[in-house]
Amino acid sequence: MIAITIALILLFDVVQPLSIWTPAKILEVRSSMSGALTSNHIHCNAAGACPSPDSVIDTLTAHLKSELSVGGYAAADAASEALQSTYGSLEALINAPSGSVALHDSSTSSFTHGIHSIPLDANSCIISCSSAEYASNAIAIMKHSRDKGAKEPVFLPNSGGGGVDMIRLEEELSKPGRNVAAVVLTHAPTNGGLINNAKGIGEMLSRLPEPPLFLLDACQTVGQIELDVKDLKVDLMAGTSRKWLRGPRGVGFLYVNPSAALLEPSHLDLRGATWILDESSRWTYEVDKSAKRYEFW
Numbered sequence: 001m002i003a004i005t006i007a008l009i010l011l012f013d014v015v016q017p018l019s020i021w022t023p024a025k026i027l028e029v030r031s032s033m034s035g036a037l038t039s040n041h042i043h044c045n046a047a048g049a050c051p052s053p054d055s056v057i058d059t060l061t062a063h064l065k066s067e068l069s070v071g072g073y074a075a076a077d078a079a080s081e082a083l084q085s086t087y088g089s090l091e092a093l094i095n096a097p098s099g100s101v102a103l104h105d106s107s108t109s110s111f112t113h114g115i116h117s118i119p120l121d122a123n124s125c126i127i128s129c130s131s132a133e134y135a136s137n138a139i140a141i142m143k144h145s146r147d148k149g150a151k152e153p154v155f156l157p158n159s160g161g162g163g164v165d166m167i168r169l170e171e172e173l174s175k176p177g178r179n180v181a182a183v184v185l186t187h188a189p190t191n192g193g194l195i196n197n198a199k200g201i202g203e204m205l206s207r208l209p210e211p212p213l214f215l216l217d218a219c220q221t222v223g224q225i226e227l228d229v230k231d232l233k234v235d236l237m238a239g240t241s242r243k244w245l246r247g248p249r250g251v252g253f254l255y256v257n258p259s260a261a262l263l264e265p266s267h268l269d270l271r272g273a274t275w276i277l278d279e280s281s282r283w284t285y286e287v288d289k290s291a292k293r294y295e296f297w
Helices: 001-013 023-031 034-038 054-070 071-078 080-093 106-116 133-145 166-173 198-207
Strands: 100-103 125-129 179-188 213-217 234-242 252-256 273-277 283-287
Touching: 023 106, 054 071, 054 283, 080 100, 100 106, 106 133, 106 213, 106 234, 106 252, 125 133, 125 166, 133 179, 166 198, 166 252, 198 213
Parallel strands: 125 179, 179 213, 213 234
Antiparallel strands: 100 252, 234 252, 273 283
């Protein structure tokens, strides 16, 4: 994962306002991918995995050769500065504060880490905003709800136009006795051109006396449209490198809002917590307050 994460930092200049995408700019970007110029087909599946520019492939190859020469640990140490800059690049991309991004091996991993840290009890539930929910997300939502003995999650039907039924969502949130722990939204479903109203949902939730957590799956939108986590008012947001960022496969990220309640991941290791002795000389652990508590070493 180290090599593919390092390769990701080379790409963030690509995510720019739509106004700069002139024919000349598009040709410039295509020229950075020798495969795109020599291939006999036109790639139309960036929603699955976009071809990477030569700079990414070269970085991956160079790091693997470094591992072959000096071993994985020494190669990682040599690349530590570049690796650390990946966090800052991602945070700048989504207008997030320092320490609010964790890295994983896929967007699905990031989403699942986020879901399983949401506090649930027998009286609470999770609302998924749309029946266009990604299947892996829906399974994670149901698994976490059942593991915690919570109420069955609510999967809202789509509106007549295919997007989120905002009126129905507001009705579900205001039902007497309903304790909604989190609202989950897939920003853009896997198939089709729909982009859901994430900003409208964030604003709706922020007006509630006790807002539930807001988890956004931005796997299909990060890199394709501008995302600002403060403007969207999200607490958790998952994304990937391999689609519209044109990065390598095998990198996902999770944004964790520092101002939200300190959520604790379902699993911890020495990356996200420190093994210590407390004041009574008993062994315990202290959880990292940054988003890196969601990572494994």
